[in-house]
Amino acid sequence: MKRTDPNAIGSAVQTLEGRFGKLDRVKERIKNHHIETPSWAYGDSGTRFGVFRQPGVPRNAYERIEDAGVVHQYTGVAPSVAVHIPWDKVEDFNALSDYAREQGVRIGAINPNVFQDQDYKLGSLTNEDPSIRRKAVDQILECVEIGKAVNSHLLSLWFADGTNYPGQGDFRRRKRYMLEGLKTVYDAMPQSMRMLIEYKFFEPAWYHTDLADWGMAYSFSRRLGEQAQVLVDLGHHPLGTNIEHIVAFLIDENKLGGFHLNDKKYADDDVSVASFNPYQMFLIYNELVAAEDDPEARGDVAYMIDQSHNIKPKIEEMIQSVVACQTQYAKALLVDREALAEAQKNGDVVRAEETLQDAYQADVRPLLAQVRMEMGLDPDPVIAFRESGYSEKVAREREGAAGQATLGG
Ligand code: PSV
Ligand code: MN
Secondary structure (H helix, E strand, C coil), X not given: CCCCCHHHHHHHHHHHHHHHCCXXXXXXXXXXXXXXXXXXXXXXXXXXXXXXXXXXXXXXXXXXXXXXXXXXXXXXXXXXXXXXXXXXXXXCHHHHHHHHHHCCCEEEEXXXXXXXXXXXXXXXXXXXXXXXXXXXXXXXXXXHHHHHHHCCCXXXXXXXXXXXXXXXCCHHHHHHHHHHHHXXXXXXXXXXXXXXXXXXXXXXXXXXXXXXXXXXXXXXXXXXXXXXXXXEECCCCCCCCCHHHHHHHHXXXXXXXXXXXXXXXXXXXXXXXCCCCHHHHHHHHHHHHHHHHCCCCCCCCEEEECCCCCCCCHHHHHHHHHHHHHHHHHHHHCCCHHHHHHHHHCCXXXXXXXXXXXXXXXXXXXXXXXXXXXXXXXXXXXXXXXXHCXXXXXXXXXXXXXXXXXCCC
């Protein structure tokens, strides 16, 4: 890790402008591209093989929000934090919300956890036992109320519901239970709230999951109404899936609600954004930017990170991930859309691909450094954070107390 040479930034950005034109508007858009970070990625996490404790790990919701505030302080673009209930449950959510504001952030998406309670072994909303289905609905309704209390407009739903063996459940009946439960929740939401429906094709259920893919999430969201949309978690697809195509399709249907950003190599690995597949991340952002540029495309997309920080120091990994999003977003903003459209219309495959590569291969690091300096931030957020001594400080202050373990991503 080397510090950016401040004297080299101006000329590097000028060179970039020589190739891509004036970048003032691009810089504005980068400054306004916000990424939400998840409270659960700051707590101790791990795998089914074990949880590794990290020094200074936050012990409760307040300390997780404090750490999220630090990520915002160094990046300038992570002003909200998603919470998971009951992991982040507190007596007084107004007080938690006030505390978040003091840390420079606000509470974002509310994520009900209906997958850990013993009652949910055979499902939550799709359980055959009506009293368990009701319990899950009530838990989610409580999250709607929390959302209202903290002025959050996002209810983000993921279900572990599914079966492990053929014959274990009736697919069609479970589908109807799911719709019924979602509808009860949907009807209780205020108009300002959006329901984001997340899908995942396996884990912890190994045979089938009740919301296995984007088509099922899309179908439920259509049955429910305009306030229901699909959430795309990048780790929740079979290997090789063309996620950018799904993204474009959902945008065109005004059904893309948001993302859980992360990366994967094998399964739902929950490793840091763009650590393995930066080109995929770029291609996803390319679709998003194309839609931002299209006056006919509607939509309000929530960009949220959902990762499991098991090995790297958590705050550093989060800063890296926010920067990784910014990097691919910045590259996507450089795509010459006119040239691309022309090449596509003319069937010029090589020129079309080269147009994307032109932007993807550009080094946008000096541009991001300049953006940060204009925002009054250090151009090198990871280094600046390391130099701040925050990790050592919280390691001392939070020493000895066992952190509250959460499941990452
Ligand atoms: C499930 O794998 C998931 O992606 C959901 O978003 C959960 O809320 C999150 O991870 C944390 O377990
Ligand atoms: Mn997720």
